[in-house]
Amino acid sequence: MASVELLRLSNVSKTYEPVTGENVEAIRGISLSLADGEVLALLGPSGCGKSTLLRLIAGVEIPTSGNIERASGAGNKQFVVGYVFQDSSLMRWRTVRDNIRIPLEILGKNDDKRVTEMIRLVGLTGFERAYPIELSGGMQRRVAVARALIHEPSVLLMDEPFTGVDEMTKETLQGELNHLIRRLHVTGALVTHDIEEAVYIASRVLVMSSRPGTIIEEVRVPLPDERQPIMRIEEPFISCCRVIREKLNLLQAVK
């Protein structure tokens, strides 16, 4: 059975018009699609418009040209996204529990059981009443992931979710995220400039050029959906990373 397409971007461009200075063309002519249960990684250099693309998908910004079609997906009445940001962006005035609950509040839902279950899933049981300031960086990222998944979003948007975390914690968090994504059957779009992160989490990697961002290459990840840490040192993972690195190096050379 063909999987349902949740998102389709057709020839999408975005140009910012600053109050002073010249217009900035962030992305140009992006076309992509995202199927139910698929995790897509957008990989490219800093400033290539990856985060802009996520904001366009989320609907918080409007494309200058092109078209974005969104479908709600199974179980959802409307298309709704979950958002994980680079620096967690937690509400420092809310406890762990209240931070995770915020999407439900906005959507007018009340499901305390699900909040408790989500806290358990991300391994924060016992920290429900803690404030973000009392948590380690890794724990804050777990809260951000739980907040993004609590309302069963149509698409999970991850904007460099583990930037600034030490390598060991990053690998642990990547493993946990991959496990959650597969377990909850999440459809996601991951923005990153970390090749290994893209390959470890995504099923498909789109390599973007520097600004204005365009998609220059698509690489399918030849790994099973459920990833294991051991895979990082196995041939398919390493060769996939190498292919992507070569594309990026070529891009640098052309530049």
Place this chain on the structure above:
Amino acid sequence: MLWQFTSAVGLVPRYLIPPPTEIVKELFNPSVDWPKQILATTATIILGFAFGTLGGVALAFLVTLSRLLRKILLPYLVGIEALPKIAIAPVLYILLGFSDLARIVLVVLLTFFPVVIATSTGLVDVDQNLLYLLRSLGASETKIFYKIRLPNSLPHMFDGLRLAVISAVAGAVIAEFISSSAGLGYLIINAQNFFDTSLAFAAFTVLSILSLALYGSVELAAYIIMPWFRKK
């Protein structure tokens, strides 16, 4: 001890700096109606502080909710904040008469601006990602205001309140220096006229305690209202 000793042995003339024992004695002098003087100054501070800060918070809300108002008013507010508002006190007495109202208005002027600027900064200077998050979920601007802007503004607002409460005490005393028939500022200026430094120091001591108590009240309110901030 050193203060008491230097005054007692006459190293410093008692009429310039009286020993602490004399200041304490002055606090229990039955010829000074301390409750009346304290009440007069406290009333001016509290009323001025209340109107000034409530007005400041209300205007901060307005300039945050309306981009047009923000564009029109904010440059003027910042400009006025930079002016030495104490200097306007004599003009206030001309405009409003030598009344309690003039004294309260001076305190309002001194407390209003720090609060409006600090609060509006906290309401506007929010984590952009949180705005994206709530907007992506379809939250209205009103919801964003209550869920993000308002709680985010609290530490800024309390910074403004701390400045405002100190300014309120200074403003009330200066207003009483210029014209009043009661209050701690009135006592200090009278004591100066009669070279009664013991009384002046006693009034200053009471004023300092009052100022610390009011500042402490703001700190206590911040401690209660922002449990997440004290954990810093």
